[in-house]
Amino acid sequence: MSLLQKIQQQRHDLTHRAFDRHIRLGVTGLSGSGKTAFITSLVHQLTQGDEPANLPFFDVVREQRYLGGKLAAQLPDMPRFPLEQNLQYLQQQPPQWPPSTVGSSRLGLQLRYKAAAGLRARLQSHSELALDIIDYPGEWLLDLPLLEMSYRQWCEFSWQLFNREHRTTLAQPFLQQLQDVDLTNDGELYVQQLTDSYKQLLQQYHDLPGAYLNQPGRLLVPGQLAGAPMLQLFPLLPQQAEQNTALVAKLTQHYDSYRKHVIKPFYRRYFAALDRQVILVDCLSALNAGYAATQELQQALRLILQSFNYGPSSLLSRLFKPQISKVLFAASKADHATPEQHKALTLLLQQLLQQPLKHSQYQAATTEAMAIAAIRASDSGFVRVDGLAQPCISGTGLAQQALTYFPGEVPATVPDRALFAAHKFDFIPLRPLPWQDGQALRHVRMDHVLQFLLGDKLR
Amino acid sequence: MSLLQKIQQQRHDLTHRAFDRHIRLGVTGLSGSGKTAFITSLVHQLTQGDEPANLPFFDVVREQRYLGGKLAAQLPDMPRFPLEQNLQYLQQQPPQWPPSTVGSSRLGLQLRYKAAAGLRARLQSHSELALDIIDYPGEWLLDLPLLEMSYRQWCEFSWQLFNREHRTTLAQPFLQQLQDVDLTNDGELYVQQLTDSYKQLLQQYHDLPGAYLNQPGRLLVPGQLAGAPMLQLFPLLPQQAEQNTALVAKLTQHYDSYRKHVIKPFYRRYFAALDRQVILVDCLSALNAGYAATQELQQALRLILQSFNYGPSSLLSRLFKPQISKVLFAASKADHATPEQHKALTLLLQQLLQQPLKHSQYQAATTEAMAIAAIRASDSGFVRVDGLAQPCISGTGLAQQALTYFPGEVPATVPDRALFAAHKFDFIPLRPLPWQDGQALRHVRMDHVLQFLLGDKLR
Numbered sequence: 018m019s020l021l022q023k024i025q026q027q028r029h030d031l032t033h034r035a036f037d038r039h040i041r042l043g044v045t046g047l048s049g050s051g052k053t054a055f056i057t058s059l060v061h062q063l064t065q066g067d068e069p070a071n072l073p074f075f076d077v078v079r080e081q082r083y084l085g086g087k088l089a090a091q092l093p094d095m096p097r098f099p100l101e102q103n104l105q106y107l108q109q110q111p112p113q114w115p116p117s118t119v120g121s122s123r124l125g126l127q128l129r130y131k132a133a134a135g136l137r138a139r140l141q142s143h144s145e146l147a148l149d150i151i152d153y154p155g156e157w158l159l160d161l162p163l164l165e166m167s168y169r170q171w172c173e174f175s176w177q178l179f180n181r182e183h184r185t186t187l188a189q190p191f192l193q194q195l196q197d198v199d200l201t202n203d204g205e206l207y208v209q210q211l212t213d214s215y216k217q218l219l220q221q222y223h224d225l226p227g228a229y230l231n232q233p234g235r236l237l238v239p240g241q242l243a244g245a246p247m248l249q250l251f252p253l254l255p256q257q258a259e260q261n262t263a264l265v266a267k268l269t270q271h272y273d274s275y276r277k278h279v280i281k282p283f284y285r286r287y288f289a290a291l292d293r294q295v296i297l298v299d300c301l302s303a304l305n306a307g308y309a310a311t312q313e314l315q316q317a318l319r320l321i322l323q324s325f326n327y328g329p330s331s332l333l334s335r336l337f338k339p340q341i342s343k344v345l346f347a348a349s350k351a352d353h354a355t356p357e358q359h360k361a362l363t364l365l366l367q368q369l370l371q372q373p374l375k376h377s378q379y380q381a382a383t384t385e386a387m388a389i390a391a392i393r394a395s396d397s398g399f400v401r402v403d404g405l406a407q408p409c410i411s412g413t414g415l416a417q418q419a420l421t422y423f424p425g426e427v428p429a430t431v432p433d434r435a436l437f438a439a440h441k442f443d444f445i446p447l448r449p450l451p452w453q454d455g456q457a458l459r460h461v462r463m464d465h466v467l468q469f470l471l472g473d474k475l476r
Numbered sequence: 477m478s479l480l481q482k483i484q485q486q487r488h489d490l491t492h493r494a495f496d497r498h499i500r501l502g503v504t505g506l507s508g509s510g511k512t513a514f515i516t517s518l519v520h521q522l523t524q525g526d527e528p529a530n531l532p533f534f535d536v537v538r539e540q541r542y543l544g545g546k547l548a549a550q551l552p553d554m555p556r557f558p559l560e561q562n563l564q565y566l567q568q569q570p571p572q573w574p575p576s577t578v579g580s581s582r583l584g585l586q587l588r589y590k591a592a593a594g595l596r597a598r599l600q601s602h603s604e605l606a607l608d609i610i611d612y613p614g615e616w617l618l619d620l621p622l623l624e625m626s627y628r629q630w631c632e633f634s635w636q637l638f639n640r641e642h643r644t645t646l647a648q649p650f651l652q653q654l655q656d657v658d659l660t661n662d663g664e665l666y667v668q669q670l671t672d673s674y675k676q677l678l679q680q681y682h683d684l685p686g687a688y689l690n691q692p693g694r695l696l697v698p699g700q701l702a703g704a705p706m707l708q709l710f711p712l713l714p715q716q717a718e719q720n721t722a723l724v725a726k727l728t729q730h731y732d733s734y735r736k737h738v739i740k741p742f743y744r745r746y747f748a749a750l751d752r753q754v755i756l757v758d759c760l761s762a763l764n765a766g767y768a769a770t771q772e773l774q775q776a777l778r779l780i781l782q783s784f785n786y787g788p789s790s791l792l793s794r795l796f797k798p799q800i801s802k803v804l805f806a807a808s809k810a811d812h813a814t815p816e817q818h819k820a821l822t823l824l825l826q827q828l829l830q831q832p833l834k835h836s837q838y839q840a841a842t843t844e845a846m847a848i849a850a851i852r853a854s855d856s857g858f859v860r861v862d863g864l865a866q867p868c869i870s871g872t873g874l875a876q877q878a879l880t881y882f883p884g885e886v887p888a889t890v891p892d893r894a895l896f897a898a899h900k901f902d903f904i905p906l907r908p909l910p911w912q913d914g915q916a917l918r919h920v921r922m923d924h925v926l927q928f929l930l931g932d933k934l935r
Contacts, residue, residue, distance in 0.1 A: 093733030096703030101664040122703055205560040241700045244555030244581055274552030 039147040040474055041290055043341075046297030047155040047229050047317065051349035051391060053115050054449075055297055056124065056150055057103040058391035058458050062467065063126060063148075064088070066457035072464035077475040082131040084143055089125035098124035098152055104454065107392065111417055112449045119238055121153040121287070133476045146474055153287060155296070156234040158321045160280045163232065168258060168265075168272040175232070175252035183227055183309035191218045195254050200262040208249045208267060212236075215251035227303060227310020229317040233275055247274035284339075288324070293343045293470055296321065300348050300365055301427070304442040308434050315369045315431060322370060325382060344384045345469055346370060352390035352461050353444045354427050355408040356397050359388040359461075361429040368431050385469050390461035394447035412447035420445065498606040499933060500749055502800070505756030506614040506688050506776065510808040510850060512574050513908075514756055515583065515611055516562040517850035517917050521926065522585060522607075523547070525916035531923035536934040541590040543602055548584035557583035557611055563913065566851065570876055571908040578697055580612040580746070592935050605933055612746060614755070615693040617780045619739045622691065627717060627724075627731040634691070634711035642686055642768035650677045654713050659721040667708045667726060671695075674710035686762060686769020688776040692734055706733035743798075747783070752802045752929055755780065759807050759824055760886070760903040767896035774828045774890060781829060784841060803843045804928055805829060811849035811920050812903045813886050814867040815856050818847040818920075820888040827889050844928050849920035853906035871906035879904065 044059075046052050062072060063086040069079050077083045091097050099122075103115035126148040132138035163171060179188040191214050198211070219237055222228040231237070239248055250271045252258075258265055303314040325344050348366040351359050366386050395412035400421065411421035424444050428436070450459060503518075505511050521531060522545040528538050536542045550556050558581075562574035585607040591597035622630060638647040650673050657670070678696055681687040690696070698707055709730045711717075717724055762773040784803050807825040810818050825845050854871035859880070870880035883903050887895070909918060 091705045093706035093730065094701060094704050094737040096701070097705055099703065102668070105665065120700075120702075206564065209561070241579075242553060242555070244558065245553050246550045246556055247552035271552065278553040 038145060039149070040471070041149045041151060041292045042470060043288070043291040043294040044150060044152050044297070045155045045158060045294070046299075046349070047159075048117070048223065049302065050155065050297040050299045052152055052297055053103060053117055055295065055347070055349065055391040056098055056152055057100060057107075057115060058460055058463055059150070059466070060086075060088075060098075060100055060124060060126065061104070061458045062460070062463050063128060065455075068457060071457040072467065074462075074464040075467045076472050077130050078464075080133065082133060083475070084129040084131065086126050086128045086148075089127045089147065091125060092123070096120065096122040098122040098150065100124060107449050107452050107458075108454060111413065112451055114449060118152060120240060121151065123152070124150045126150070128471075128475070130475050146471070148471070151287070151291065154234065154238075155321060156231065157283055158324045159230060159232060159317060160234045161284070161324050162320050163272075163276055164280055168269040169255070171232070171272065172252040172258040173255045176255055178230055178313075181309050181313070183225070183307065183313075184222065187221050187225065188218060191215060192254075195257065198253070198257065198264070200253075200257060200260055200264045203263040203267040208264070212249045212251055227306030227313060229310075229313050230320070233279070235275075235279055242279070247271045247278060250275060284324075289339050291339070291341050293345075294325070294341050295345045295347060295466070295470070297347050297349045298366055298369070299350055300362060300369065301350055301353055301442075301444040304428070304432075305444055308432070308437040311369075311431060311437075315371070318369050319371060325384075341382050343470060344382045345466065346384065346386045347466065348386070348388040350390060350394070350444075351388035352393050352395045352397070352410065353447060354424050355410055357408055358427040361427040362388040364429040365427060365431065368429075387462055387465055387469075389463065389466060391463060392452075393450050393459040393461065396450070412450065415446055415448060417448075420447070497604060498608070499930070500608045500610060500751045501929060502747070502750040502753040503609060503611050503756070504614045504617065504753070505758075505808070506618075507576070507682065508761065509614065509756040509758045511611055511756055512562060512576055514754065514806075514808065514850040515557055515609055516559060516566075516574060517919055517922055518609070518925070519545075519547075519557075519559055519583060519585065520563070520917045521919070521922050522587060524914075527916060530916040531926065533921075533923040534926045535931050536589050537923075539592065541592060542934070543588040543590065545585050545587045545607075548586045548606065550584060551582070555579065555581040557581040557609065559583060566908050566911050566917075567913060570872065571910055573908060577611060579699060580610065582611070583609045585609070587930075587934070589934050605930070607930070610746070610750065613693065613697075614780060615690065616742055617783045618689060618691060618776060619693045620743070620783050621779050622731075622735055623739055627728040628714070630691070630731065631711040631717040632714045635714055637689055637772075640768050640772070642684070642766065642772075643681065646677060646680050646684065650674060651713075654716070657712070657716065657723070659712075659716060659719055659723045662722040662726040667723070671708045671710055686765030686772060688769075688772050689779070692738070694734075694738055701738070706730045706737060709734060743783075748798050750798070750800050752804075753784070753800050754804045754806060754925070754929070756806050756808045757825055757828070758809055759821060759828065760809055760812050760901075763887070763891075763901040764903055767891070767893050770828075770890060770896075774830070777828050778830060784843075800841050802929060803841045804925065805843065805845040806925065807845070807847040809849060809853070809903075810847035811852050811854045811856070811869065811871075812906060813883050814869055816867055817886040820886040821847040823888040824886060824890065846921055846924055846928075848922065848925060850922060851911075852909050852918040852920065854909070871909065874905055874907060876907075879906070 044052055044056055046055075066072065067078050067083050067085065069081070072078045075083075088100070098118070099115075106113040106115040128146045128148055129143050130146070132141065132144050166174060178184060179192075194211065194214055199207070216236055219231050222231050223237060233248075233250060235242060236248060236250065239245070242248055248271075250268060253265065253268065258268075298314070298318065300314070303311045325341065346366055348362045351362055354362060363386050366388070370386070395410035397408065397410050399406040400409045400423075401407070407423055409421055409423045411419070414420050422445075425442060432440075452458060503511055503515055505514075525531065526537050526542050526544065528540070531537045534542075547559070557577070558574075565572040565574040587605045587607055588602050589605070591600065591603050625633060637643060638651075653670065653673055658666070675695055678690050681690050682696060692707075692709060694701060695707060695709065698704070701707055707730075709727060712724065712727065717727075757773070757777065759773070762770045784800065805825055807821045810821055813821060822845050825847070829845070854869040856867065856869050858865040859868045859882075860866070866882055868880055868882045870878070873879050881904075884901060891899075911917060
C-alpha cells in the first residue's frame with residue numbers, strides 16, 4: 018500500500034469510526050507565503066493558547082467550552098510537521114522565523130470540548146474532534162491548468178510569461194539556447210542538457226520576488242521522481258512546438274506523462290480527501306516587487322482558484338470528487354502594515370481573486386478572505402506628527418535594527434502601472450516578536466481563522 | 477497506483493505477453509563496490525561492444541548469433557540509470573569514474589539474436605529478450621536481519637559492532653550522550669536530537685573505509701520518508717533497552733514501523749520480482765582497510781547472503797516469494813591487482829562468503845563467484861627484476877600520476893590478525909583507462925559475467 022493510499026485508508030477508517038468527528042484541513046500557499054508560521058501558530062493556539070483573552074472571537078473558547086487540544090499519534094511513515102523545532106526557532110535570541118518546509122507534511126490534533134446544547138451535551142461529559150493538518154506547496158495547485166493545455170499550448174503560455182518585463186532578462190540565455198536548438202535531436206544527453214538549462218532558469222525565477230508561476234511544480238523539488246524521464250521537460254518556443262519532430266514528440270510524451278503520473282494522482286489522492294482549505298497569500302511582498310509581480314500574483318491566484326471552483330462543469334469535478342466545504346483566503350503578514358490598513362488589504366486580496374467572495378459563484382464551498390498575522394512580528398501604536406496621532410508599527414528588522422515607522426498605505430484595489438511608477442511600496446520584513454514557551458503566541462485574527470475553519474464543528 | 481505497484485504490473489503484463497522472454501536483473505553491492513561502473517559497462521557491452529574479440533566467452537556473440545541490443549522505452553515516472561552521462565565522465569580528460577547513484581534506478585534493454593537451434597530457430601528470423609536492469613543499494617539488503625531481531629536485540633547487535641577496534645573511537649561522543657540519557661523523556665525534540673547525533677555517527681562510519689554495516693539503511697538517504705516519525709531511530713545501550721520506559725517504548729515503536737513500512741515492502745515489491753542478481757564486492761579495499769574491516773565485510777556479506785539463502789525454512793521464503801534463479805558474486809576492481817592474482821581473489825571472495833559456492837546449499841539459485849573489472853583501470857604486463865619477469869600493472873592514479881608497479885599478492889584466504897599486523901595491503905585506486913566513444917569498453921571477464929547471467933536465455 019503506498020503512502021497516499023494509506024492516507025485514504027486512514028481517512029476511510031476514521032470516517033467509519035466517528036462519522037463527522039474528523040476534519041482534514043489543507044494548508045497551502047505559494048513559496049514564502051507563511052505556511053510554516055501559520056501551522057505552527059494554529060497548533061499552538063489550539064494546544065497552549067486557549068484563553069478567551071487570546072482568542073476572543075473563537076466561540077468555543079470564549080464560551081469556556083474548550084477543554085484542550087493535544088497532538089495525536091502520527092502515521093509512522095509520513096513526514097511530520099516539525100512543530101517543536103519551529104517553536105525553538107521563535108525562542109532564539111534574536112527570534113528567527115522557522116525554515117520553510119519542502120514538499121508535504123502532516124500533523125494530527127485531538128480537540129476536546131463540551132457540546133453547547135442538544136443530545137450530545139446531555140449525554141456526554143465531553144466531545145472530541147480529530148483535526149488533521151496537511152501542508153503542501155501551492156505550486157502543486159498551479160499545475161492543475163496543465164491538465165487543460167496541450168504541450169504546445171503550454172509552450173505558448175510559458176513564453177508569454179517569460180516575455181513579461183520582470184522576467185525577460187533572466188530568460189535571455191535559455192531563449193538563445195532554444196533558438197539554436199536541433200529539433201531532430203531527441204538524444205538523452207541533449208534533452209537533459211536543455212532541461213538543466215530550464216531548471217536553472219526556474220531556480221532563478223524562484224528566487225526572484227514576484228515570479229510566482231513556475232511550472233512544472235516538481236522540476237525544482239523532484240523528491241523520489243529525481244531521474245525519472247518525465248521530468249526531462251521544458252517549453253520549446255511556440256513556433257518550434259508546432260513542428261512534428263523527434264524532440265517535440267519526446268517532450269510532448271514527457272509532458273503527458275507528467276500530467277498523468279504527477280498532477281492527476283495529487284488531486285485524486287491528496288486533494289480529494291480534504292474537508293477544508295486555507296490559502297495564504299503574501300500581498301505585501303507582491304506590492305514591494307512592483308506592477309508585473311502583482312499582475313502575476315493575480316494570474317497565479319486565479320489559476321489556483323480553478324482548484325476550488327468546482328461547479329458542475331468544472332474540470333476538477335469531472336476528474337476528481339473534491340469535498341472541500343470551506344476555503345479561507347488569508348492575506349498573511351498583515352502586521353507588517355498598520356491595523357487601519359487591514360481592511361484595505363482584505364479588499365486588495367478580494368480584488369486579486371477578482372470577485373467579492375461573499376457573492377461568489379462558489380456554490381460548493383463557503384469562502385472567506387481575511388488579513389491575518391499567524392505570529393506577530395510587530396506591535397502597533399501611534400506617534401505624534403505635527404500634533405496629529407499617526408499610526409505606526411514597531412519591530413525588529415532582519416538586520417536586528419529596532420524600527421518604529423509607518424509602513425505606508427495598502428491600496429484597496431490592484432494598483433495600475435501609473436501608480437507603481439509614481440510610488441514605491443516598501444513593507445519591511447521583520448523578525449518575529451520575542452516569545453517564550455508557556456506564553457500564548459501573539460497573532461492577528463487567528464481567532465477569526467479558527468472560528469471560520471472549526472467553529473461549526475465545535476458546537 | 478504507486479511506483480512499486482507499477483513495476484509489478486509492468487512485470488505481470490510482460491510475462492503474459494512474452495512468457496520467459498523477459499529478465500529482470502538486480503545489481504547491488506555496498507557503497508563504493510562499483511555498481512555504476514558495472515551497469516555502464518554491461519549495457520555498453522550489449523549495445524556497442526558485441527564483437528567476438530571483445531566478448532570471447534559470451535556464446536551468443538562468439539557464435540555470431542547476436543544481432544544487437546538497444547535501449548528500451550522507460551517507465552516515465554521511475555528514476556532512469558544515467559548511462560549517457562556516465563559514458564561522458566569516462567571520456568573526460570583525464571578520465572573520471574562516473575558518480576555513484578543514490579537510491580534505486582532502472583534501465584531497460586531489448587536484445588535481438590538468432591536462436592541456436594530448435595523450433596524457434598526454424599520459425600523466426602530472430603528472437604528477442606527484454607532485459608531490465610534494476611540498481612539498488614546493498615545497504616537495503618543489510619536491513620533484512622532486522623526482521624528477525626527485536627529492538628532490544630538490535631541495540632545489543634549495534635553496540636557489539638560499535639565496540640570493535642575500527643569503530644570504537646568514533647562512537648565515543650554518542651556513547652557518552654547515551655550514558656546521560658533520560659529514559660523517561662520521549663519528547664519530540666529530545667528524540668530528534670539523539671537521532672541527529674546517531675545520524676552524524678552513521679555518516680562518519682559511512683565515510684570510514686571498512687565500516688559496512690550501517691543500519692537502518694534509510695537513515696542517511698531518507699528520500700520521500702524525510703521527517704517521518706519512524707526515522708527517529710537509534711540504538712540505546714543494551715542495558716537501557718531492557719527497561720520499560722517511555723523512550724524505549726517510543727523507539728521500539730519506530731523500529732517496528734520501520735520494519736513494517738520499509739523493509740517488508742522492499743522485499744515484497746522489489747526483490748520478489750527479480751529473476752537474477754549480481755552482488756559486487758570490493759575485496760581489495762577491505763584488505764587495504766585492515767583486519768577489522770575485512771572481518772566486518774565478511775559479516776556484512778553473510779547477512780546479505782540471508783537474502784538469497786531461501787531454503788524451505790528461511791525467513792525470506794516465509795515472508796516473500798523470491799524467484800531469483802542465478803546469483804553472481806563479483807569481486808570488482810580486479811584489475812587493481814595483477815592477473816595471476818585473480819584466482820586468489822576469487823577464492824578470497826568465496827571464503828568471505830564462508831563456503832565454496834559450487835557446493836553450496838543454495839538449492840533455489842545457481843551461484844557463481846568471479847573476479848572482474850567492469851571498466852579497466854590498468855594494463856597488465858611484466859617488468860624484469862633481477863633477470864626475472866615480474867608481473868605488474870600500469871595505470872594512472874587519482875592524482876594523475878603515471879604508475880607501473882606490482883600491487884602485491886592477494887591472499888587466497890581471509891588473513892588473520894597476525895598477517896595484517898605484519899603486512900600492509902596497498903591496492904592503489906586508479907582512474908579509468910582513456911576511452912573514446914565508438915570503441916569497445918575494455919574490461920576483465922564481463923563476457924563471463926554475461927554468459928553466466930544471460931547465456932541460457934540467448935540460446
